[in-house]
Amino acid sequence: MGEQHLWEPEHRNLCYVEDLEEFDSWKEFIEDCGTELAHFDANLVVRWDWDEDVLDVYFVNQSRGRVAGVAISVTPDDEPAVREWLAAAWARLVALWAPVSEGGGQQADG
Secondary structure (H helix, E strand, C coil): CCCCCCCCCCCCCCCCCCCEEEECCCHHHHHHHHHHHHHCCCCCEEEEEECCCCEEEEEEEECCCEEEEEEEEEHHHHHHHHHHHHHHHHHHHHHHHHHHHHCCCCCCCC
């Protein structure tokens, strides 16, 4: 069985953030703030939802304790780049929670 597409999972609960910042494309998101938001030590990605042609990504800013989100217009061709970006966000969460995971893992800074 192949890898599941990012638009296939059905999450049980909804996430709501007032005033999602909107982007017309994945490229625009990465160019405008994808690198800043990819500073995963400050902005933890806590959820994503790919519905039709829109990817919603939700963050918690650790220093401010603020939840924020973005809505990005995407196409199936964006999936490899989106997957790579989300994988980096996931790796940060795994490192952060490593001290309580089954294997212990490496402790995250901060």
